[in-house]
Amino acid sequence: MTLKGRGPALDEAHFGGESQEEFLSRIRARLQGAGYVADHPSFPAGPLEDEEQASYEQKAERFMKTLVELGGEAYRAPSREEAFRLIRDLLLHRDVKGVLTSGGDWSQCRAILEEAGIAVESWDEVAFSHGEADRELARADRWGAGLLWADYAVAELGSIAVLSSPRQGRSVSLVPPLMIALIAPEALVERRRTVLRHVAALAKERGVPSSLTLITGPSRSADIENDLSIGVHGPGQVIAILVEGS
Amino acid sequence: MSKGALLERIEGALANDRLREAVKRATNNFRSGKARAVLEYDDWEAMRERARAVRAHTIAHLDYYLAQLAAKVRENGGYVHFASTGEQAVEIVRKIARHYGVKSVAKSKSMVSEEIHLNDALKEDGIEVYETDLGEYIIQLAGETPSHIIGPALHKTREEIAELFAQLEGRTLSTDTPTLTAVARRQLRNVFLTADMGITGCNFAVAETGSVTLVTNEGNGRMVTALPRIVVTLMGMERIVPRLEDLDLLLTMLTRSATGQRATSYTTIFSGPRRDGEKDGPEAFHLVIVDNQRSTILGTEFEEALHCIRCGACLNICPVYRQIGGHAYGWVYSGPIGAVLTPLYRGVEEWGEVALASSLCGACWEACPVKIPLHDMLIGIRRESAERRRTHPFERWIFRGFGWMMHRPGLYRAAQRAGRWLQRPFVRDGRFRWAPAPLSSWLKTRTLPALPSKGFRDLWQSELTKQREPRLAVKAAFGEQREEGRGA
Known part of the structure; x- marks a missing residue:
């Protein structure tokens, strides 16, 4: 089968393997042999009781408590401006010299940070390309923190969810050692299932985003004698700020 | 593989105190994490049942959902390949690497790639391959295989x-965790930024959206799918859910059962290559769907083994795994699920014996978040193995004799009487203290009670004559014992 994709389309058959038809008909034969009916299945309906019920206040409290338990930090800011000042203070406290921003409007924040001597680079401006590792590594090291507006935050898990888009890079919440996420009131939901349902609806409307990432606390590993270590690949510090009253 | 090899590996593991200590520590941690996690739910049992139903539904319509997945991946701009064997899967990945002129590969965890020895094949082509999960990286450097599905290097000491x-x-390096972690971070950061191709496994593919879901705590799954130009995902054909929202339950069951976490630090749900205008993410995405013997299990009594979500809970609870660790099982999957999958994927003839590495206590079934009846399957594999005469001739002879005797009640009673008399030199305080071979090796690790002076038949007879409602009396006497036995 020849396909349209990015760049010149490739012929899947060129890479060998079995044809889809052969592969699936073998499965179909085994399933039919076992008495299963091979038609369009209707999926059994899910439980109904756990739709979103919590108030904003309940969600905010649960989100903050859960994230802090995981080793993250969580704050509430009464306005955008307060949130930006809080970011400035958090960065100065950690001696961060440069940040990378992504998703949403950062112009006001930029002014506040630059005034405090912190360099700000926007994801829109960077040409982050693969291949020249030394250059990229040096650049990545310049970014002491990645700042982003979360697409969702999940109260039950303390998770921050990010959808990839031209304005929202995957690397921003991944490469720098510190991640700071701003969360608007409407982005805070009670359950992970709600996020998955939203994204499924979005996918039906205009195609699925190239990635949905749920970030739940700092990067961790227990691969050395079951001893917890933080920040092995992803950010070792995760800060969330609930931006309210805006 | 011969039984001798299995026994040799088991004896080697039992003699390695450091290994047993490490396995105990890690599995205790995983288990207590899970036990705490389950307490947070009033309806854990209902969730298990629902997760089982989701897996059963998906497998019963696997052809439909795989076709939907393939169509969606292509719609998202990715490519889909089907491999009926491990060799085909390896060949496909080699050709993809060759097509793009790949020199180095960053890999996040993939059990399928371990099944098919992908790393060796890529290295033969002159490609550098780096495992990026810290545990996998450690055992790659050591030239070993994983000893636990979620703690691949749990057998290695910090030294x-x-x-x-x-x-x-x-x-020289100090042995503290922060120092060692910093080394891994620095070494692998360079790998992520230079690798031409990322290779990932697949916790769950989503048919509805053509997505691949990866759960990691370190973030290597994100790095591998965000930075290299090309991403290839290897997926066992059964690792799929119908809808995006089905992930919610299955991810809960997976992480809660594996380590007790509500969610891993990262859940990456990626859907094909980067879209127009995006600056990171792969330029090309290839999904390789692998059969490698899985379809031969469909429609058999072992089909539910395909429901496995690879959480490792059955390893952590298994009294045998906890003593011998993962390497004794001889292949990439260990513990009760490994003792089932290995013979099914690689042949009962040669690998049936690993099903003997089980006490059939059923703890694995109770621990399984999707309720796979692993203990029944272990018996099934033992039966198939016996039917193919993979048992010792002496064992067959003994059991034939036993069967012959059981058909002759008079002879059976006579044998019991003789047994009570013959056992006398070996018995003290109601159990065997020593015995000639082959019973002696049984006694090395187990207790064998002596034949009691009054057997069940004698008790039954005397109860019958004593009681007017014999059944109730016997139930009262024996029901209690059974309850005790279950709790043990």
Whole structure:
């Protein structure tokens, strides 16, 4: 089968393997042999009781408590401006010299940070390309923190969810050692299932985003004698700020 | 593989105190994490049942959902390949690497790639391959295979790890966790930024959206799918859910059962290559769907083994795994699920014996978040193995004799009487203290009670004559014992 994709389309058959038809008909034969009916299945309906019920206040409290338990930090800011000042203070406290921003409007924040001597680079401006590792590594090291507006935050898990888009890079919440996420009131939901349902609806409307990432606390590993270590690949510090009253 | 090899590996593991200590520590941690996690739910049992139903539904319509997945991946701009065997899967990945002129590969965890020995094949083509999960990285440096599905390097001590990292860095290192973690971070950061191709496994593919879901705690799954130009995902054909929202339950069951976490630090749900205007993410995405014997299990009594979500809970609870660790099982999957999958994927003839590495206590079934009846399957594999005459001739002879005797009640009673008399020299305080071979090896690790002076038949007879409602009396006497036995 020849396909349209990015760049010149490739012929899947060129890479060998079995044809889809052969592969699936073998499965179909085994399933039919076992008495299963091979038609369009209707999926059994899910439980109904756990739709979103919590108030904003309940969600905010649960989100903050859960994230802090995981080793993250969580704050509430009464306005955008307060949130930006809080970011400035958090960065100065950690001696961060440069940040990378992504998703949403950062112009006001930029002014506040630059005034405090912190360099700000926007994801829109960077040409982050693969291949020249030394250059990229040096650049990545310049970014002491990645700042982003979360697409969702999940109260039950303390998770921050990010959808990839031209304005929202995957690397921003991944490469720098510190991640700071701003969360608007409407982005805070009670359950992970709600996020998955939203994204499924979005996918039906205009195609699925190239990635949905749920970030739940700092990067961790227990691969050395079951001893917890933080920040092995992803950010070792995760800060969330609930931006309210805006 | 011969039974001798299995026994040899088991004896080797039992003699390695450090290994047993490490396995105990890690599995205790995983288990207590899970136990705490389950307490947070009033309806854990209902969730298990629902997760089982989701898996059963998906497998019963696997052809439909795989076709939907393939169509969606292509719609998202990715390519889909089907491999009926491990060799085909390896060949496909080699050709993809060759097509793009790949020189180096960053890999996040993939059990399928371990099944098919992908790393060796890529290395033969002159490609550098780096495992990026910290545990996998450690065992790759050591030239070993994983000993636990979610803690692949749990058998390595920090001193051994420091030694491996010291060779890499060309300097001596202290053995504290932050130092060792920092070395891995630095080494692998370079790998992520230079690798031409990322290779990932697949926790769950989503048919509805053509997505691949990866759960990691370290973030290597994100790095591998965000930075290299090309991403290839290897997926066992059964690792799929119908809808995006089905992930919610299955991810809960997976992480809660594996480590007790509500969610891993990262859940990456990626859907094909980067879209127009995006600056990171792969330029090309290839999904390789692998059969490699899985379809031969469909429609058999072992089909539910395909429901496995690879959480490792059955390993952590298994009294045998906890003593011998993962390597004794001889292949990539260990513990009760490994003792089922290995013979099914690689042949009962040769690998049936690993099903003997089980006490059939059923703890694995109770621990399984999707309720796979692993203990029944272990018996099934033992039966198939016996039917194919993979048992010792002496064992067959004994059981034939036993069967013959059981058909002759008079002879059976006579044998019991003779047994009570013959056992006398070997018995003290109601159990065997020693015995000639082959019973002697049984007694090395187990207790064998002596034949009691009054057997069940005698008790039954005397109860019958004593009681007017014999059944109730016997139930009262024996029901209690059974309850006790279950709790043990």
